Amino acid sequence: MINTKNINSVTLTYDTVLEPGxxxxxxxxxxxxxxxFVPLDEANTDYQAILTWIAEGGVVIDNGGNE
Amino acid sequence: MxxxxxxxxLLNADGQIDNADIAGGxxxxxxxxxxxxxxxxxxDTATGVTASIYSAPDRWKTSVVSTxxxxxxxxxDVPSGQGFASSCxxxxxxxxxxxxxxxxxxxxQRIEGQNVQFLxxxxxxxxxxxxxxxxxxxxxxxxxxxxxxxxxxxxxxxxYTITTADxxxxxxITFPGDTSGTINNDNGEGLRLWFHLxxxxxxxxxxxxxxxxxxxxxxxxxxxxxxxxxxxANEWYVTGVQLExxxxxxxxxxxxxxxxxxRCQRYFTKLYGTLYGTNYTSTTSFTxxxxxxxxxxxxxxxxxxxxxxxxxxxxxxxxxxxxxxxxSQGYVTGLTANAEL
Numbered sequence: 431m432i433n434t435k436n437i438n439s440v441t442l443t444y445d446t447v448l449e450p451g452x453x454x455x456x457x458x459x460x461x462x463x464x465x466x467f468v469p470l471d472e473a474n475t476d477y478q479a480i481l482t483w484i485a486e487g488g489v490v491i492d493n494g495g496n497e
Numbered sequence: 498m499x500x501x502x503x504x505x506x507l508l509n510a511d512g513q514i515d516n517a518d519i520a521g522g523x524x525x526x527x528x529x530x531x532x533x534x535x536x537x538x539x540x541d542t543a544t545g546v547t548a549s550i551y552s553a554p555d556r557w558k559t560s561v562v563s564t565x566x567x568x569x570x571x572x573x574d575v576p577s578g579q580g581f582a583s584s585c586x587x588x589x590x591x592x593x594x595x596x597x598x599x600x601x602x603x604x605x606q607r608i609e610g611q612n613v614q615f616l617x618x619x620x621x622x623x624x625x626x627x628x629x630x631x632x633x634x635x636x637x638x639x640x641x642x643x644x645x646x647x648x649x650x651x652x653x654x655x656x657y658t659i660t661t662a663d664x665x666x667x668x669x670i671t672f673p674g675d676t677s678g679t680i681n682n683d684n685g686e687g688l689r690l691w692f693h694l695x696x697x698x699x700x701x702x703x704x705x706x707x708x709x710x711x712x713x714x715x716x717x718x719x720x721x722x723x724x725x726x727x728x729x730a731n732e733w734y735v736t737g738v739q740l741e742x743x744x745x746x747x748x749x750x751x752x753x754x755x756x757x758x759x760r761c762q763r764y765f766t767k768l769y770g771t772l773y774g775t776n777y778t779s780t781t782s783f784t785x786x787x788x789x790x791x792x793x794x795x796x797x798x799x800x801x802x803x804x805x806x807x808x809x810x811x812x813x814x815x816x817x818x819x820x821x822x823x824x825s826q827g828y829v830t831g832l833t834a835n836a837e838l
Contacts, residue, residue, distance in 0.1 A: 435548060473684060
């Protein structure tokens with residue numbers, strides 16, 4: 431389970447393979463530079479944690495898939 | 498004595514056959530996974546634990562929401578003659594003798610709702626549960642242990658006392674079934690076994706609730722709950738945690754290591770070593786593998802090392818894990834998939 435206290439940035443990623451342009455996952459970069467990908471799945475507890483992080487003021491970077 | 502009398506003698510006061518009466522064999526009576534704290538896929542030692550995370554032992558969420566700091570590790574210190582090979586050790590490395598109101602430290606396991614439907618919670622047939630476990634600490638005194646039912650936000654609390662310092666003691670606690678709170682038949686959290694190791698006043702402002710009731714944080718702790726964080730000399734060990742239906746604590750159900758590991762891998766998997774990729778285009782590649790067990794939900798993807806983060810994206814499902822990256826010869830080392838509750 432991710433520790434949202436250590437989040438550096440969260441970026442919304444888009445599919446580039448099966449369904450190009452479809453919202454795909456949250457790319458989370460931590461203060462340690464470690465990276466994880468959190469699926470947009472309500473049953474995933476890391477996704478739930480990201481939603482809480484957003485509700486508390488965290489901002490998701492959304493470049494529309496143009497990274 | 499008649500056959501009918503023999504059968505009647507097997508029944509407990511609830512009209513159920515206690516697990517202790519089922520002779521031999523593995524019947525997966527233990528609702529807890531990794532109760533013997535033998536599986537540590539994340540590593541045997543987690544230092545500097547200061548958050549609510551899955552730090553070291555599989556399936557056990559360890560929360561240190563405090564200015565205190567703990568090291569949580571796999572230990573070979575076990576109760577003698579009981580068959581256990583390992584335990585989990587909490588070692589206080591930075592003390593917090595005066596916890597603020599919101600502070601808490603817990604060792605907990607969250608159990609899928611679909612695994613506890615047989616308890617028939619929310620009906621008049623709700624089954625009792627008996628928790629048994631071995632503990633050891635230099636800190637004698639009262640500790641809270643609780644069940645929390647997430648779907649209905651209900652709880653029941655109890656306590657045990659460590660009477661002799663630095664000595665393994667077996668504790669047994671029976672909780673009545675909850676006839677009011679229904680547990681959803683899904684892959685979300687249905688039930689939680691919750692060991693409390695100290696907390697601030699927000700957790701003890703009410704009355705220790707020893708019957709099933711709507712969850713109230715202030716009603717959790719027993720009076721005079723030990724604060725395991727009040728000295729860096731403090732340690733707490735636990736192993737042999739079993740939670741079973743009925744009112745009798747039967748012998749701990751040991752599982753073969755492969756079975757125990759696979760049960761843990763539904764929630765967390767680490768693929769050791771390096772996986773090499775195959776080209777997707779001339780400049781990109783997919784790298785990954787098949788997960789050993791179908792996971793609870795689509796997992797969170799992570800890794801120890803990767804060829805490049807350029808164009809990096811994950812394609813994980815409950816059954817397989819793949820990364821796409823902008824490199825014709827991709828690889829990933831120490832791929833992990835996390836679907837914990």
